[in-house]
Amino acid sequence: MIEATTPCLPSHEELAELVEDVWRSFLDDEIVVGLEAPDDPDRTLMVAWVSITGEWTGHLQVLTTRVGAEGIASAMFQMEPGEVSSEEVADAFGEIANMVGGGVKGMVGVHTALSLPQVVLDSRALISPEAHQHSSIHAIWRGEPLEFSLWERGEKNEKTNQHNGTAVGGV
């Protein structure tokens, strides 16, 4: 992989491929991506994220329901959904953010560092000051909605490219 001097963020398609790879590899299952956002903004959602810092700064955030996060944990630990502890749910859900975020970090192409994953039970408690959403994809797995979004810290950057070569800053 050639390392670029200008951050190059993944396209929607590349983000979707990353998510599908994680699901196939670790949950031994398919996830349906590329859906419209669910029309239920008041639903309580868990959020997991990793921060990427350095020559490009932002974070990768994953949202799902508590049931969705329990499903992820039960698939990873090969246990029944009701058997997984809160710690196991947070660990497995955080690892999803870590793997997708790690993939994004590899695509950005400039020197960055990846944080340890963080998990919060209610996404409404999360505020990301000075960050704007660069892109997001919606998905469904076992009937539960998921959202994967990439956030960029600071002013929208005219020099930030997308892998298809399209400048996305300042639009």
Added chain:
Amino acid sequence: MYAIVIDDSSAMRMILRRTLSSMGFKVVDAVNGRDALDKLANLDYVPDVALIDWNMPEMDGLTFVQTVRDDPRYRRLSLLMVTTESEQSQIVRALAAGAHEYLIKPFTPDAVAEKLELLGLTTAGSLT
């Protein structure tokens, strides 16, 4: 064959333990590099391979690799980084520090088997 899995994620430790056990490995695990050094010091054998995450609290995988490479007790321990860090520069950095092989997450059980085969620890078709 013996393996030590070093990852702060219990889900990832479980997945790697399952994969390695299916190949006949006996597995111990550790939650970070410091914990792994403690576990290794208390074992009465040296594992054949360590599977090492990069980003961990307290002692990260790269520091663990550097530490064991400088310790003659662990000369025969194969070091396999298993991490989301996928940039070429990071791979080069890990190999320069002493890692023998590098596996990027997400991975499949077959990919783990291939890396272990490259390290001379398994043969093709060892997954059960």
